[in-house]
Amino acid sequence: MEEIGASGGYAVKLREYNYQCGSYQVSGISCCHVMVAISYYYGRAAVKDQVTEFVHNSLTKSAYMQTYVGMILPVPDQKRWQEVLVCIIIPGYTELMNPPPHSVQPGRPKK
Template identity: 20%
Template sequence: MGQMTYSCRKWELIGMPCKHAIATINEMADNGEQVGELYTYVHKVYRLETWKSMYSFTVDPIKGRSMWPKSDCPTTLTPPPHHKQPGRPKKKRRQTADEKSGQKMQFCQKDKTAEIVLGVNPSFAKS
């Protein structure tokens, strides 16, 4: 417990004690052992003093690109070259749920009516 490690290694990776370590600390306190303050078991990065010192400075806004500092770097960054992906290109329009399910609207020229055809050839459906 003094090294702030536990077998699951979560305490080492995150900086906060895992549930197993908290249970052990509580058990030590119940048995009368000296455990100290609980905030001492958490990494100092999570403490309020650290957060206050991190955000104590201010960032002054600037009015656009003309106020950016000029770089002394001789190279310029360019985007990577574009290459066409293999395979058939995607359709420009995404289909609605009705179109995906196979329902199609068919219009009759004679009487100007519409009917929904469910994936069946209309010439076979009328016979």
């Protein structure tokens, strides 16, 4: 199926979620070219019902609600943080955690 606009034509393959303008591949939201193709294929009255089929699953209301299902506990203040002396992120690596070495960059220092 092809939609032809003022700036030229765009190929729209609805069932493959492949749109030549690239909008869906970038954002997951159907562009105006897809809306025209849906209205042509399904009929103008069915656009409202069919448009949700062409939106990425991560952008649906149910996916949004799933984001906040679990409880998010607040982070305690810095006085209650446990002191970490060794690197525990990499197993078997027990070097003390220090900031990276400071090196003076060439050129005039900024004020």
